[in-house]
Amino acid sequence: MHRAAPRQRQEHNGEQAVPHRYTDGRVSTQRGGCSNSGSITEEGMHKSSPLNPTLKRSSPNGSTLSRFLFWELYREADMLGVLRREVACQGAHAWGLEQGLRVIASRALSSSAKAMTVRDALNSALDEEMSADPKVFVMGEEVGEYQGAYKITKGLLDKYGPERVLDAPITEAGFAGIGVGAAYYGLRPVIEFMTFNFSMQAIDHIINSAAKSNYMSSGQISVPIVFRGPDGAAAGVGAQHSQCYAAWFGACPGLKVLTPYSSEDARGLLKAAIRDPDPVVFLENELLYGESFPVSAEVLDSSFCLPIGKAKIEREGKDVTITAFSKMVGYALQAGDILAKEGISAEVINLRSIRPLDRAAINASVRKTNRLVTVEEGFPQHGVGAEICASVLEDSFEYLDAAVERISGADVPMPYAANLERMAVPQVEDIVRAAKRTCYRSTALAATA
Amino acid sequence: MAMALTRRNLHLLCPIFSARLLTTASTSPITIETSLPFTAHNIDPPSRSVQTSPQELLSFFRDMALMRRMEIAADSLYKAKLIRGFCHLYDGQEAVAIGMEAAITRKDCIITAYRDHCLFLGRGGTLLEAFAELMGRKDGCSKGKGGSMHFYKKDGGFYGGHGIVGAQIPLGCGLAFAQKYSKDDNVSFMMYGDGAANQGQLFEALNMAALWDLPAILVCENNHYGMGTAEWRAAKSPAYFKRGDYVPGLKVDGMDALAVKQACKFAKEHALKNGPIILEMDTYRYHGHSMSDPGSTYRTRDEISGIRQERDPVERVRKLILAHDIATEKEMKDNEKEVRKEVDEAIAKAKEIPSPDPSELFTNVYVKGLGVEAFGADRKELRAVLP
DSSP, X not given: OOOSOTTSOOOOOOOOOOOEEOTTSOEEOSXXXXXXXXXXXXXXXHHHOSSOSSOOOOOOOOHHHHXXXXXXXXXXXXXXXXXXXXXXXXXXXXXXXXHHHHHHHHHHHHOOOEEEEHHXXXXXXXXXXXXXXXXXXXXXXXXXXXXXXXXXXXXXXXXXXXXXXXXXXXXXXXXXXXXXXXXXXXXXXXXXXXXXXXXXXXXXXXXXXXXXXXXXXXXSSOOOOEEEEEOSOOSSOOGXXXXXXXXXXXXXXXXXXXXXXXXXXXXXHHHHHHHOSSOEEEEEOGGGTTOEEEEOHHHHSTTOOOOTTOOEEEEOOSSEEEEEOTHHHHHXXXXXXXXXXXXXXXXXXXXXXXXXXXXXHHHHHHHXXXXXXXXXXXXXXXXXXXHHHHHHHHHHGGGOSSOOEEEOOOSSOOOXXXXXXXXXXXXXXXXXXXXXXXXXXXXXXXXXX | OHHXXXXXXXXXXXXXXXXXXXXXXXXXXXEEEOSSOOEEESSOOOOSEEEEOXXXXXXXXXXXXXXXXXXXXXXXXXXXXXXXXXOOOOTTOHHHHHHXXXXXXXXXXXXXXXXXXXXXXXXXXXXXXXXXXXXXXXXXXXXXXXXXXXXXXXXXXXXXXXXSTTTHHHHHHHHXXXXXXXXXXXXXXXXXXXXXXXXXXXXXXXXXXXXXXXXXXXXXXXXXXXXXEEHHHHOSOOOGGXXXXXXXXXXXXXXXXXXXXXXXXXXXXXXXXXXXXXXXXXXXXXXXXXXXXXXXXXXXHHHHHHHHHHHOHHHHHHHHHHHTTSSOHHHHHHHHHHHHHHHHHHHHHHHHSOOOOGGGGGTTSOSSOTTOXXXXXXXXXXXXXXX
């Protein structure tokens, strides 16, 4: 069944694949308007893989060796859930297992696959930056003797002493203000909020004392401070402990707002944040702390740093762009796998930076895929997704083949009961459903006759 | 002492006459008693006898007269609509700024709220920078982007200039923290009013300052009115110097520059050894809270004129100068005429300075803008790349 033109809306009901040439020369072989997800290139795999950030061509044919290495790696990476994702997404389609093995083998030869939890990533980043610059100090509740409420600052008190790792009383307005004042003087504080819900007690200092000072003083008073801590929903902690503040802080000029997902993100972005001369709000996620991700030797190096304001394409795709940050990146990747099985190739963007927002990367992706689904945990109104949708509508309107879609937390305070809580936070099936909507795939029609 | 005086005077552009008066004035010590004794809380008060010199007294007079003149001129400029928004005037409180400067160095830090014009001057700011900033011109101390409430002079140890009541206290404790961390052997003075004295964050910060022995000096400029609310209507205990509980405090006659100097000197020595201390300066503002407030709906005109007659800080120093034969009546009058002229010239010059260039809308949002785009009201019309 041919599609007349990219913009016309037509319902497709899963007919036999027919090649279709779009007006700009793209060719699709898939049913309906979405192209075949099976055409993931080796290059695409490399780009989406955290295992090896540098592109390496595959090694010569050595299927026995490849197979052996594959299973070694698979066992190790299996618990990380990484390889399973990647193998799954090419399993059923154009990829042969051989080709997949060759790629994985080459990666094995070119990098040592070490794994690190997000917690350790943050801890090591703090440790290295404190070691490199004596002006860096940490202040917050339980960061010292308790080793950190979530153990992110474990070992730092023993290593750097009580003058540089300070246990503060439960007085956020007070210690956030003290941190900002110290930053005025030229120190580099890392202020921890036990969760960002408590940052509301200090929000005047974050916005009025920190974010705006460089501008109001015309460059005289800069504020090289980092406010960090877990943000967003945890599990069963109720309404007052579950809010996501990315949208609120992301609105403020003068702040930089970062949202790491993987261990590589955690290390690279926290180091960048501490080195940055401007106030940075660093939004972590409690449920990610224990998750392990592979890290390359480059990531483990003490000079490793990620650029602020640049998103990462976690998974390349052709049919729909899914933007996400923090924990939702994992969900989006899972959704990408499910969509792939149904012939929809999703491109998953890990935003990494809420402010500055990488509009260029988002728009470039949407111009390629023509469809957008934004995912976030926070409240829907005035959320991060709203900004992304607006940006795409403004800059890439002609490229859209479908209305933009937003998946977000529910428009309610977080309930406690597990079934209600599940409904209040995005689930993978929500992302899948929205992506399908952009491809004009109604789930009701997916059932067999 | 003499070094500090000449440094302060260098930028005041002393015209020839009073420069001569100042430099030829003797630096030989005089001892003067403060008008009132200090009242102490949890500490032994300093002596009422203050060491000063003819030169110091003359510079007190000159600087306070300059501050007074600047604030009165700002009043006129505001009424002429050359100053917009908020304008909080300090006239009546000059002794606090001047006495403090006499006791400290530029390595010590001062941070205050929005009644900051005179403290800025005391820290080495110029009249031209002040007026240009008030009128929103590009050579103002914040390049016209701050306004009345956001004067800064980091190289003079002046950290602003803050609009949110009470925020400056934790910030000041942060400065003290950083001084201690850097082993700088200096102190931070954080100024706040009787209105801010009830703020929770003050007690949060004071607790930490005391826990960590920070060299923090909290200075309550008690002018008895938090905007339109008298202190007895806002505070169950208006004895602000006692509110620190375990933190010692001193109540000082804030209209007496010498008492202020003595108290600040005492406080600095204390804070370097023993951690935070509170100074309550009993002072008064002649103007209302800001230029939008006539200041007479919650105070009687008799009260205002009574203070002006009995306790005016500039008058007190003038009387001291005359009583000790440091200068004649005529010399003092000429001094004042010069001050007036200096202020008028600065205003005239400031009026010539243009507004900031439109490109300045987007500068200094960040130190490191990373090349991101920032948008104006119509993003298709106005965007800029932040360097």
